[in-house]
Structures are given as C-alpha cells and as structure tokens.
Amino acid sequence: xxxxxxxxTLVLLLLGLPHAAPWFHAGxxxxxxxxxxxxxxxxxxxxxxxxxxxxxxxxxxxxxxxxILATRPAGRSLLPTVRAVAVVGQTFPPVAVLAIxxxxxxxxxxxxxxxxxxxxxxxxxxxxxxxxxxxxxxxLHAADGMGYGRWRRLIDVELPLAAGPIMxxxxxxxxxxxxxxxIGSAVGATTxxxxxxxxxxxxxxxxxxxxxxxxxxxxxxxxGLLAMAARGVGR
Amino acid sequence: MIVFEHIRKxxxxxxxxxxxxxxxxxxxxxxxxxPSGSGKSTLLRMVNRLVTPDxxxxxxxxxxxxTLSVEPLRRGIGYAIQSVGLFPHRTVGxxxxxxxxxxxxxxxxxxxxxxxxxxxxxxxxxGMASRYPRTLSGGQQQRVGVARALAARPRIVLMxxxxxxxxxxxxxxxxxxxxxIQRETKTTILFVTHDMxxxxxxxxxxxxxxxxxxxxxxxxxxxxxxxxxxxxxEFVGGARARLRELALHPVAERVRPGDTCxxxxxxxxxxxxxxxxxxxxxxxxxxxxxxxxxxxxTIALSDMVERAP
Amino acid sequence: xxxxxxxxxxxxxxxxxxxxATLPFAHVAPxxxxxxxxxxxxxxxxxALWGAxxxxxxxxxxxxxxxxxxxxxxxxxxxxxxxxxxxxxxxARATTRVQAGAGFWTMWLAAGLLLLxxxxxxxxxxxxVVWVAxxxxxxxxxxxxxxxxxxxxxxxxAQHDAFVEALFTHLRLCVLTLSLALLIGAPLGLRTWRTRxxxxxxxxxxxxxxxxxxxxxxxxxIGPFAWIATRWPVLGxxxxxxxxxxxxxFALVLYALLPVVRYTIGGLEAVPxxxxxxxxxxxxxxxxxxxxxxxxxxxxxxLAGLRIVAVQTIGLAAVAALIGAGGLGRFVFLGxxxxxxxxxxxxxxxxxxxxxxxxxxxxxxxxxTERRA
Numbered sequence: 001x002x003x004x005x006x007x008x009t010l011v012l013l014l015l016g017l018p019h020a021a022p023w024f025h026a027g028x029x030x031x032x033x034x035x036x037x038x039x040x041x042x043x044x045x046x047x048x049x050x051x052x053x054x055x056x057x058x059x060x061x062x063x064x065x066x067x068i069l070a071t072r073p074a075g076r077s078l079l080p081t082v083r084a085v086a087v088v089g090q091t092f093p094p095v096a097v098l099a100i101x102x103x104x105x106x107x108x109x110x111x112x113x114x115x116x117x118x119x120x121x122x123x124x125x126x127x128x129x130x131x132x133x134x135x136x137x138x139x140l141h142a143a144d145g146m147g148y149g150r151w152r153r154l155i156d157v158e159l160p161l162a163a164g165p166i167m168x169x170x171x172x173x174x175x176x177x178x179x180x181x182x183i184g185s186a187v188g189a190t191t192x193x194x195x196x197x198x199x200x201x202x203x204x205x206x207x208x209x210x211x212x213x214x215x216x217x218x219x220x221x222x223x224g225l226l227a228m229a230a231r232g233v234g235r
Numbered sequence: 236m237i238v239f240e241h242i243r244k245x246x247x248x249x250x251x252x253x254x255x256x257x258x259x260x261x262x263x264x265x266x267x268x269x270p271s272g273s274g275k276s277t278l279l280r281m282v283n284r285l286v287t288p289d290x291x292x293x294x295x296x297x298x299x300x301x302t303l304s305v306e307p308l309r310r311g312i313g314y315a316i317q318s319v320g321l322f323p324h325r326t327v328g329x330x331x332x333x334x335x336x337x338x339x340x341x342x343x344x345x346x347x348x349x350x351x352x353x354x355x356x357x358x359x360x361x362g363m364a365s366r367y368p369r370t371l372s373g374g375q376q377q378r379v380g381v382a383r384a385l386a387a388r389p390r391i392v393l394m395x396x397x398x399x400x401x402x403x404x405x406x407x408x409x410x411x412x413x414x415x416i417q418r419e420t421k422t423t424i425l426f427v428t429h430d431m432x433x434x435x436x437x438x439x440x441x442x443x444x445x446x447x448x449x450x451x452x453x454x455x456x457x458x459x460x461x462x463x464x465x466x467x468x469e470f471v472g473g474a475r476a477r478l479r480e481l482a483l484h485p486v487a488e489r490v491r492p493g494d495t496c497x498x499x500x501x502x503x504x505x506x507x508x509x510x511x512x513x514x515x516x517x518x519x520x521x522x523x524x525x526x527x528x529x530x531x532x533t534i535a536l537s538d539m540v541e542r543a544p
Numbered sequence: 545x546x547x548x549x550x551x552x553x554x555x556x557x558x559x560x561x562x563x564x565a566t567l568p569f570a571h572v573a574p575x576x577x578x579x580x581x582x583x584x585x586x587x588x589x590x591x592a593l594w595g596a597x598x599x600x601x602x603x604x605x606x607x608x609x610x611x612x613x614x615x616x617x618x619x620x621x622x623x624x625x626x627x628x629x630x631x632x633x634x635x636a637r638a639t640t641r642v643q644a645g646a647g648f649w650t651m652w653l654a655a656g657l658l659l660l661x662x663x664x665x666x667x668x669x670x671x672x673v674v675w676v677a678x679x680x681x682x683x684x685x686x687x688x689x690x691x692x693x694x695x696x697x698x699x700x701x702a703q704h705d706a707f708v709e710a711l712f713t714h715l716r717l718c719v720l721t722l723s724l725a726l727l728i729g730a731p732l733g734l735r736t737w738r739t740r741x742x743x744x745x746x747x748x749x750x751x752x753x754x755x756x757x758x759x760x761x762x763x764x765x766i767g768p769f770a771w772i773a774t775r776w777p778v779l780g781x782x783x784x785x786x787x788x789x790x791x792x793x794f795a796l797v798l799y800a801l802l803p804v805v806r807y808t809i810g811g812l813e814a815v816p817x818x819x820x821x822x823x824x825x826x827x828x829x830x831x832x833x834x835x836x837x838x839x840x841x842x843x844x845x846x847l848a849g850l851r852i853v854a855v856q857t858i859g860l861a862a863v864a865a866l867i868g869a870g871g872l873g874r875f876v877f878l879g880x881x882x883x884x885x886x887x888x889x890x891x892x893x894x895x896x897x898x899x900x901x902x903x904x905x906x907x908x909x910x911x912x913t914e915r916r917a
Contacts, residue, residue, distance in 0.1 A: 136318075143320070145393075146310065161323065
C-alpha cells in the first residue's frame, strides 16, 4: 500500500505531464514554454533511478563488507575507527560531499555518483555493525556449540538476524541518494533535479513544479518499495 | 565415553581448573555440580572444544579431541545451554533440524526426526513446528532447545544448566522427560548444574567441583553417606542431606508387605520423601501403600529412620 | 584506555602512504577559474613519514611519543603546503593560485583519524589538551597569515564581507529553524505521548515529509509562498515571498520536526514509570512532574535528538541557497555555476566546519549532562 500509491502517482505523472501543457499555460500565463521538454520525463526518471540504484548497490556492497569485516575477530580492532568514520562522516552534509567531488572529477554524473556512494556507505555500514552486534550472544554460542563454521554461521545465523537493521540502513542510504541525486543536477548530472534547477535559474516555476512533483513521487515510491522489502526480510 | 586427563585451565593468571581427571562411562548420566565459578561449565565446554585446556587431554571414545577437526566434532555432540539460544528467525521445526541439516540429512529423514522429537518432548500440540521461538513460553523454548540438542541422535549430549532459568514445576517436568529419554536412548549425558536436588535427582553419578577441583565423584548415595571431608558434607547439605536421599528411593524399597493400616494411601512408586510429606500432613507415622490400585502393605516412619550402619 | 590495536593504525598509515605516493598534493593554477597542474613534492619524504608513523604502532613504543608524532603530522601537513606554496608563488603572476589536492586532504583525514584512534589510549583530559593544542597550532598559523598563499584563504580574503554575511545568514536560518522546531515539536511530542493517540499517524506524516528530497520540497513551496505574498502585500513588504528565507525556514522546520518529536517521545519514555508515579504520589502537579522529573531525566535523549537536528539543518540550509535563502550554500552553488573551485571549497569547508563544530558542542554539553546525571 505504502509503495502502491506513490508508484501509481509516479506512473500517472509520467504519462500525464507531457500532455498537460494547456494546464500549465493556464497556470502560468506569463511563461512562453511552461512544459519542460529538453529531456523527456521518462528519460530523466530512468537516469535518476539508474544513478541511485547503482550507487546504492555499490554503497551496500562496501558497507556490508566493511561492517562484516569490523565485526569478525580478525577485524574487531577496526571497529572504533569504523565507528568514528561513520559518525564524523555523517556530519558532512550531502551537498558538501557533492561539492568536494566536483573539483576532483569535473562536472556531470561522475561526481554525483561518487558522492552518492561515499555518503551512502555510512548508514549501511553503521546499521550492519549495529545489527550484527545485536545478534543474541546465546544464539551465537549455541551455533558454535552445534558445529557451525564461521562462514556458515555468518550466512545462516548472523546476517538473517541482522537483516532488519541492515535493510533500514539500505533504505536510508537510498532515500538520501534520491535527494542528493536531485541536487546533483546542479553539478551537471541529468536527473529529475534538472527541471528544478533550470526552473530556478530561469525563473520558470512551472519547470520547478514538474520536477518537484516527479522527484517527490519517486522518493516515496523507492521508500515504500524498500519498506516492503524490509518487512519481507524482517520476519 | 568421555575421559578428562589432568585438565588445567587458567583465565588471566587465575586457575579455574586445577588438575581434573574424570571418566564418564558410555550411556551414563553424569552431573557436574558446584557453585558458580567452580569451573564446571568450563570443563563441560572443553568436550566440544568451545574452550581449549591449557594442560591435559580430553578423549572422546578413546580419541584425543585436539586431533579432530572442530566442526564435525561439535556436530556429533549435542549441546544445550541455560539461555537456550534458539535462532529467533527460524521456526521451531527449523531450529530442531539445525544439526541434521548441517550433516546433510535428507528432507524426509529430517521431517521424521523433528516429528518424533516434538512427540518425545511433549511439544506435540498442532502447528508447533511452524511457530517462532518468541511465541513460546520459557519451558517450551527449553524443550525445543533439548530437542535441538538431541536431533542428530548424538551419542554424547552436553547440557549447561539447561533448566536453571525455569520455574520449579516446569523444571521438574523437564527433568522427568529428560531422564526418561536418557534411559531409553542410552545417550551419554554430561550435565552441569548448581542445584544439588537436580544433581542427585538426575545423575547416575555426580561430581562435586569446588574452586576448580573435582573434590568427589560417586553415586548420589555415596556423596550423601560418605562425604570425603567436611566441606563436601556441608555442601551436600549437612544433616539435611538425608532428606535429599529420601527423594532418591521409592516407597517400594521399604514397604512392609501384607500389612494394613488407616490413612490416605501413598503409591509404591512415589519417593520416600513424598511418603514422609504425606505422613506429616496427615499426622500419622504409618500409611498404607498402593500399587496398581491395590493395597500391598504399609510404610512406617521408623522404616525410614534407618539406624546408622 | 587500552593500547591502540595494530590493525587500524597500520591501515590508516597505508592509506596515508598510498595517498602520498599517488595523489596530487597540490595544484598550481594560473588563475582562479582554470584548473591547475598537479604537484607532488617529495613523495618519498611523505611516504617515509607514514612508514615512521606505522612504526609507532609497535606495541612497546612510548604512548606519548606516538601521540606526539601523529599530532605533529597534523600540524606539519598544512604548514608544508603553505611552505611549498610560497616557493611556487615566488616570481609567479599575481593571479596564480595554489590549491590543496586530494593527496593533502586524504593524508590530513587519515592523520586526524589516526589521532582519534591513538587518543583512545589516554583520558578525556589529555584528549582535550591534544586537540586544543593541534587546533591552536594550525589556527594560530592561519591567523598569523601563514596560509595566505593557499587559494581558499585568498578567496576568503577576497570575499571577506560576503562570506561573513553568508555565515551569519546560515546561522540565522539554523537557529530560527531549531527554535521553531523545538517550540512546535516538543509540545506536539508531549501531547502525543500523554494522550497515547495518533503517534503512528503523526510520525508517519513527518517521516513521509522527510522522504521528499529537500530540493523538491523547497521548490514546491515557492508557488504557495509567492501566492501568499501577493495576497497579503504586508507580508511581502516584510520580505516574505516565494523565494528567500520564509519558504526555506518553513521547509527546514518540517524536516526538523520528525527528529524533535521522535526524541521528545523517546526522552519521555526514558523516564521510568516508577519515578513518575512516585512524583505524583508525593503530590507534584503534572507541570511540576514535567519540569522537575521528566525534563531532567529525559533531557539527554532530547539533547541527542537536537544534535541530529542541528547537524541535519546545517546541511539542508545549504540547499536552501538554491531558492534564494542565502547562506553558505550560496558560495557552493555560485562557485559551481562560475566554475570557481576555490569559492565552492570555501563554502563547503565552512559548512563542514560548522557542522563538526556544532556536533562537538552538543557532544560536550551531552557529556557534561551525563556526568551530572
């Protein structure tokens, strides 16, 4: 339900907006081009999603791997450092991470992608460590006593028990990514933020509204889908 | 058969196990009893190598377990603990099936085994196998824990205060179940507890541990009647130890056959302790004894108060 | 206060050494708009430095020496950059700019984390002393003009007035947001907690709002706010309009409400029911229970929530620059628009610094509160 309504809204917007020019003409009579046509809304949505999905996937892989490493006996000594990085890193605003990436990588999708990955790792990492730490000690002890190997214990017992927090981390990471990718259009990435930024620069409020509606629906869709997935996993 | 030879263990410079040697026979129910910190759990955990001794050897069926690889060893030994440690993300059935799955049993064999264990541990209410641990009572959880330990028909089962957190009634019913299962399957059980009554009630033999040393081993009667020193005497309960002993013997042992008297009868299979309780509550020093619904004789207070040998 | 373990020290040193050997330490550009030429002065010296730092991971190395070495590196790195800058700038044209490169930043970050790691071996008092000393040394050198050759500092001097104004605008936005969020959110949380009704709905709506990307929410507010301003011109005369501070603060408050309400409820729940019952039993009124029992006991939780809100608001306020609210974000987006990296960096560093500072401030207050409790 939580995913269905925003998803339906998103589809309706994608189908309806290209034909809504008369409405926008009526709403903003002073604008000569009240409908954003430089890139189709579908293309913008796909490019936005692609950026978010690929960045979140990479961030999840890195965050999971680091989180697992930091909770193994061999990597346990890294835990305080990992925690410090996660805490300090989270005080860096997403905009700042984005802005830092620009001088290093130039304009376009690349700095946005790097910023999304860097920033997206933190919640996954934090929640993986928290989730693995919260696995009941008795369950681990029993698993050892029954002859689980380390690897098998991780796969069969620890990760399933930590799945709830980890999914919450991935969800948070994805939501932040949707938002940061929107701002990414200010550094040249083609996303649903493009109509907003162009509208703000060119004083075209109609563009702004179109972009904002789409990106809002997209964010709520992604959030709803991941919430659904989290419920499926968290049982 | 489990053999401990001159086991030593230190934690941070403190000796927790001091030269312990012990032989647990095939099919025996052996209980290690002692106060917390006496080293009994540490000793138990050496058998499945959750703890490695600093000195000495542990042999299972004649083989030094230090030469075996850890995981197959553990899969071959049942293990139940006080905190149960059920996997909260798995159903009761899946929890019980843990070790058979690790060992690669067929699905049919696993299903059959789970079914049998649910019956054996009185967990046979409908739908039990598909419930999750958090929906069970503490007693039911521990029943599942015991079933999980027995699942792969291990010849040895280690139990670390499995009933310590349960209320007295639940504990007693689980003790009865466990004892019956052990008699039937002839499983070797090494059981740790700090509860003297539990130790004497369950153990074929009992080993008393104090401060890292195994101070006396023997049958419950031996520990009560012939404590090696005053410390052991104190620990098994001093003068009250004899009251404990009454719980170990059935009324049938002391019955005067053919005799009869007034009073509410006691069952021949009940313990002498129960009979004494009945006498106290009825205010009589003699009670009739029943077996299979027939009066078979009487039990008298004077027959319990045995003269010292 | 145990010894720092080997692994993190070695890893951070490896990161530092790799950064020294492969990443540009600085860029020298002919002017503020052109990109510079990568410079890597004495890579072997820096790599050796990290090797030396790795040696201090040796368990029997004196603790004070190890900490001192790391602290020294943190001070020496910017000093070294400034020193190199003067040699590159000597005889160059006035427009020439020296920017810190990825190598410098990575090494500085690694050194900072290393110090954080090693300081876990000593008490809180020493930690403060070392950090104050390090910040004092770098800050003092900066105030004395030691870094005037670095591009960001030049940019700062060139735009001094605009920067100070942006900083204050940013702070104003944040303080206003925080106060309003607290003023609205705390009673809202209290009421929800007391009536035990609508908690799910309220938190659901607020979580829903927080899911909407900041840029979209800011943008969506332009229309309604512009309409209000034209409808009631009095408001417009006060500077209320579709763009500017009004929609920015409105959106920022909406984002801040979720944590404020959530942590208010959390703080109230952190108070044991027994303590409340006892207070009521002793004859305190509901208001007295709130002020004398619930507030002191739940305060740390609420404070932890405010810390999150403050850091989040500082970051989000930067985005508000896109709808004309000003603040430090203006430097970032204006710089991006002009391709002026130094300007972007100035804004970004200021935002990060502000966030870290506020975070530290809250941590300090939190530590004081917890010690008292």
